[in-house]
Amino acid sequence: MTRKYNFSAGPAALPDEVLQQAQRDLCDWQGKGLSIMEMSHRSDEFVSVAQQAEQDLRELMSIPDHYKVLFLQGGASSQFAMLPMNLLRGKQTADYINTGIWSKKAIAEASRYCTVNLAASTAADDFRRAPAPNEIQLSPEAAYLHYTSNETIGGVEFNYIPIVALCLWSSICHRIFSLLPWMSAVLE
Ligand SMILES: Cc1ncc(COP(=O)(O)O)c(C=O)c1O
Numbered sequence: 732m733t734r735k736y737n738f739s740a741g742p743a744a745l746p747d748e749v750l751q752q753a754q755r756d757l758c759d760w761q762g763k764g765l766s767i768m769e770m771s772h773r774s775d776e777f778v779s780v781a782q783q784a785e786q787d788l789r790e791l792m793s794i795p796d797h798y799k800v801l802f803l804q805g806g807a808s809s810q811f812a813m814l815p816m817n818l819l820r821g822k823q824t825a826d827y828i829n830t831g832i833w834s835k836k837a838i839a840e841a842s843r844y845c846t847v848n849l850a851a852s853t854a855a856d857d858f859r860r861a862p863a864p865n866e867i868q869l870s871p872e873a874a875y876l877h878y879t880s881n882e883t884i885g886g887v888e889f890n891y892i893p894i895v896a897l898c899l900w901s902s903i904c905h906r907i908f909s910l911l912p913w914m915s916a917v918l919e
Pocket residue numbers: 741805806807808809833879881882883884902905
């Protein structure tokens with residue numbers, strides 16, 4: 732078989748050795764006679780896999796100890812609702828930057844929980860660019876600013892992190908490891 736490479740914005744190519752190890756482990760995890768998905772999530776084996784995954788992530792991304800790492804179900808879309816539910820904290824307004832399809836989905840969901848202040852939008856340019864920093868108009872009432880650092884469908888990417896005094900939220904799941912220098916500056 733000739734292996735193909737997927738260069739799209741979502742799932743990407745993995746090294747052969749990684750796939751082969753996953754294939755082996757799927758039927759028999761480290762000689763236990765069953766897969767990790769069939770074991771109790773409280774077993775020593777599963778707990779050690781989860782701990783190792785967190786440790787590896789912390790090392791790869793240089794995540795400081797005073798930050799928690801949460802592995803959550805529901806994909807990025809569930810965060811469109813989780814974000815206002817968790818970060819409004821009594822406030823009624825949130826800032827959103829609209830750069831295309833994913834921003835619109837985030838805005839539609841947040842509108843169910845709060846007043847969305849459109850801090851910037853590039854709709855007039857058919858979402859072909861990200862706004863410049865001086866186009867962003869933050870609301871003093873806002874609990875946080877949400878922006879989509881990479882609109883993976885429209886192909887629009889921010890080449891900077893908007894600076895806000897309060898709280899910044901961005902969907903970066905598809906490019907998380909390409910942002911390491913920025914991440915370490917933000918996490919300090
Ligand atoms: C920027 C962005 N936000 C949100 C999503 C939605 O992610 P999920 O499919 O995990 O809900 C995607 C998925 O491709 C995305 O690229």
